[in-house]
Amino acid sequence: MKLKIAIQGIKGSNHHQVATDYFGEAIELVECLSFDKMIDHILADSADKGVMAIENSIAGSIIPNYNLICQNGLHIIGEHYLSIHHNLMALKGQAISAIQEVRSHPMALLQCMDFLKQHPHLKLVEDVDTAETARQIQEKKLNHVAAIAPKVAAELYDLEIVAPEIQTIKNNATRFIIIKKQNKVLPKEKINKASLRFTTDHKRGSLATVLNVMSDCNLNLTKIQSLPVIETPWKYAFFVDVTFENYEHFTKAKSLLQIMLEEFTVLGEYKNALLS
Structure with a gap:
């Protein structure tokens, strides 16, 4: 039975290209014209996994997708970078x-x-x-x-x-994430990147303290994105990507952050595609 992969878009799109690059040609494509529809397919088990664009080297983050992942309890199990040619x-x-x-x-x-x-x-x-x-x-x-x-x-x-090739910046690239309903457990020695979501209290220097803990635990911060917490005006959640050479360093950081933070969620632990 072919793996069912949900994408935003149809055959010929960049999401289709990433799906075949990551999973190979022997897949069944589930075409969706919105990210919300793609999420629905994954939650309904009519798709096994999904491919989702999350940030571009020119245009920045696709902010609504961060909330889609978190609100629906999805897990990031991998990533893929694609050079964009328009x-x-x-x-x-x-x-x-x-x-x-x-x-x-x-x-x-x-x-x-x-x-x-x-x-x-x-x-x-x-x-x-x-x-x-x-x-x-x-x-x-x-x-x-x-x-x-x-x-x-x-x-x-x-x-x-x-x-041909009308994109403004020729080395334009988009980062895509691979998402799944249940977390995929890789051997610890293969995990060297993680995506996290957390909220802090309103005390001065709270975010700086969190970042210092990450640094002290030998985590390299590669991405930080803040988004409003809709239910609580003027409160923000932070979405962070970190890389590390030793999984034990990440384990230590997790144990400290879980104690320090009001909310702390690991959205995914996976392999850094830039080191593949």
Whole structure:
């Protein structure tokens, strides 16, 4: 039986690319046009695991996804970094001067803004997914409309690339996480990264104390993101990624932080993809 992998988007999207890179070609893709729908599939066991974009090297964190993971009790079991390549594509035979409208995911539009500003006649329209936009252009035979999507989407949906590699920064990359309903236990010697969520009290220096404990335990802080706690005005939760060389250092840090903090949750323990 094939592994069912839920993605935000459809075949030809960056999420599809990550799913095949991480799990191989022999998977059953569960296509979802929102992250909420993807979560629903995982919780209902109609998908075994999910692939979720969490941050981009240009545009920063996809903040709502942090809350989705925590609120639904999901676990991060892995990560994957993907170099992002954006291409302008349309029905065959159209020059860029004939294109009137460009549709894509808001993140893709943002990442190609320098190119788009060079063509002020183009109307920019946000859509749910890069590859879905490409598919709609082909299915509905939309003349004068272009999509920004990965190269594979042009191949899948028989579109012509009008302008290749239009992303503003060429070494643009997105970090994706692999999520699961139950935690996956790796051997301790293979775990060298963790994602945490915690809240502190309102005492001055509370966050600094937490960061000092992490440093004293030889944890390397690679990401910190604060989000409001919706139920409590002016209170914030912190989402943190840490790396470590020795799992015992992480164990020591966990035992101290559990005592110090009002709330402390380990969202995932997994292998650092940058060291793979």
